[in-house]
Amino acid sequence: MEKSAMDYRIDYDRVDVADIMNQVKKRVADDPPVPEAPAGGPTGPPPAPAARGLKGLLKKTARFLARPCLPFLIPLYERFKFRLNYEVNVRIDETSTRLETTRETVKLLHNLGHNLVLELTKLKVEEEALKSKVRVLEKELEILGKREKAIEKRILE
Amino acid sequence: MKLAFVVQRYGAAISGGAELHCRWIAEHMSRHSDVEVLTTRADDYITWQNHYRRGRDAVNGVPVRRFGVTRRRRPERFGRVQEHVFRNEHREADELRWLDEEGPRAPGLVRYIRRHAADYDYFIFFSYRYYHSYWGIRAVPEKSILVPTAERDPVIHLRIFRDLFNLPRAIVYNSVEERNMINEVSGNSGVPGDVVGVGSEVPAASSGARFRSAHGVEGDYVLYVGRIDENKGCPSLFRNFLRFKNETGSPARLVLIGSSVLPVPAHPDILSMGFLPEQDKFDALDGALALVMPSFYESLSMVILEAWAMGKPVLANAHCEVLRGQCLRSNAGLFYEDYGEFREALALLLGSPELRRALGANGRNYYEANYSWKRIEDKYLALIRRLGGE
Numbered sequence: 001m002e003k004s005a006m007d008y009r010i011d012y013d014r015v016d017v018a019d020i021m022n023q024v025k026k027r028v029a030d031d032p033p034v035p036e037a038p039a040g041g042p043t044g045p046p047p048a049p050a051a052r053g054l055k056g057l058l059k060k061t062a063r064f065l066a067r068p069c070l071p072f073l074i075p076l077y078e079r080f081k082f083r084l085n086y087e088v089n090v091r092i093d094e095t096s097t098r099l100e101t102t103r104e105t106v107k108l109l110h111n112l113g114h115n116l117v118l119e120l121t122k123l124k125v126e127e128e129a130l131k132s133k134v135r136v137l138e139k140e141l142e143i144l145g146k147r148e149k150a151i152e153k154r155i156l157e
Numbered sequence: 158m159k160l161a162f163v164v165q166r167y168g169a170a171i172s173g174g175a176e177l178h179c180r181w182i183a184e185h186m187s188r189h190s191d192v193e194v195l196t197t198r199a200d201d202y203i204t205w206q207n208h209y210r211r212g213r214d215a216v217n218g219v220p221v222r223r224f225g226v227t228r229r230r231r232p233e234r235f236g237r238v239q240e241h242v243f244r245n246e247h248r249e250a251d252e253l254r255w256l257d258e259e260g261p262r263a264p265g266l267v268r269y270i271r272r273h274a275a276d277y278d279y280f281i282f283f284s285y286r287y288y289h290s291y292w293g294i295r296a297v298p299e300k301s302i303l304v305p306t307a308e309r310d311p312v313i314h315l316r317i318f319r320d321l322f323n324l325p326r327a328i329v330y331n332s333v334e335e336r337n338m339i340n341e342v343s344g345n346s347g348v349p350g351d352v353v354g355v356g357s358e359v360p361a362a363s364s365g366a367r368f369r370s371a372h373g374v375e376g377d378y379v380l381y382v383g384r385i386d387e388n389k390g391c392p393s394l395f396r397n398f399l400r401f402k403n404e405t406g407s408p409a410r411l412v413l414i415g416s417s418v419l420p421v422p423a424h425p426d427i428l429s430m431g432f433l434p435e436q437d438k439f440d441a442l443d444g445a446l447a448l449v450m451p452s453f454y455e456s457l458s459m460v461i462l463e464a465w466a467m468g469k470p471v472l473a474n475a476h477c478e479v480l481r482g483q484c485l486r487s488n489a490g491l492f493y494e495d496y497g498e499f500r501e502a503l504a505l506l507l508g509s510p511e512l513r514r515a516l517g518a519n520g521r522n523y524y525e526a527n528y529s530w531k532r533i534e535d536k537y538l539a540l541i542r543r544l545g546g547e
Contacts, residue, residue, distance in 0.1 A: 008505060008509075010509075010511075010512060010515075012511045012512065012514075012515045013515075015488050015512070015515040015516060015519060016488060017484055017485055017487075017488045017489070017490065017491065017516075018485055020491060020505070020512075021491065021492065021498075021502075024491070024498055024501045024502055024505070025498065027501050028495075028497035028498055028500075028501055032497055033404075033496055033497045033500060078248070078250070081250070082250060085250075085254060089257070092227070092228055093227055093228075093264065096227040096228060097227070100225060
């Protein structure tokens, strides 16, 4: 590898890639790589997929048979296809908009439901707290009543 | 001056090429003008499913207005339509159906552009091939600037795009090759434009040693960064690299960073790290001997610019005109057309530290001269001033 680098004439202060590549090409031409087994494959763009086979043949035959009627059929077909495409696209757009609106509504309803449950839970907790408070006050009142009676009794004695 | 950046997806976590490109440009241009991003609610480029909230948002301080995608892409159906359009005789209506199926179908976005055209000075559209650019540019041709991010793939040859490239007020190309290709397919050389590209957010400090210790990588390695995919040329990279190792006995390793959509060969010297944070990526670049880019289709390759910003040489697929052109203009990278050239070029890079240093230094100079943020911002501002003066 070191030897390979030293074989090139390169001015390192003013490198000229075009000149280096010419030397590379010359060296490859003088000493071409040994062809590799099929697994290696060429260094080219990805190959096109294979022809369609039987389906393609049938299509071609059908086209051949229909050729006399094509001048009348093609414009009709094109107009029909265009109209159909247009209508389908309009419908898809409308449906997409409706779907989006419905999605937003469902989201809002979900949030509303969630908030209502939260508020109800808070109210329930508050109700329980108030009930406890009432019970405590009732007890206190009861004690005060007893105390009042006891004091009255003592005074009368 | 108020600018609207229109793009198919937008978000801090979206790392796709054109989307990231748009975000960086929008963030940098927001220092010079009032910027707003108009985009969809999509997050996933396969289905365009709505993910973000509708309405106004902000990403890194840039206001964003999101519009719903009314129809998710059905990949199987899109594949069938695409197959028909790419492989059979077809009409323009079929191409429009292909565009519809490709999406992201967001009529609300186009409606907004039409109704609020007067609120903005220019609409900068990213990625010519999507619904938002095709219909958006038609809504406001006199105020639109297109950043096509085009690659030499079959889409560029569709008839519907020939007119599109002639409609905008100006076009911002990523590379000279991209401009030539678009001029060639659409004959739009009369439309004003400039080759600008995009800068990069290179961290102040990065450490190859930190990457090695964090991920257990030992020895010399070359790096690939990007999606591990057939269109990116990864299968041929794996074949070439393993064959190179068999024939030369080189101890070098191949480190892969990026999410994988195809199986990576189970070989001890091919290390797949998966998707890594930005800092780890730059640490990996710092520790690499070179970056390898086997992609067939690129309109710029931001990762190559990042490698050059870090002073690293690259080895690129010469089948991609943009990569080849960038290597020749910068004098900062070698390229290959077949295995023989891959073997020679990689052996040369691995075996010559002086060459790596010289190519890396050229790369850094090229990056500074053409892709520093100041340069990019100046080019956008100059173009807008030129349009204003016309």
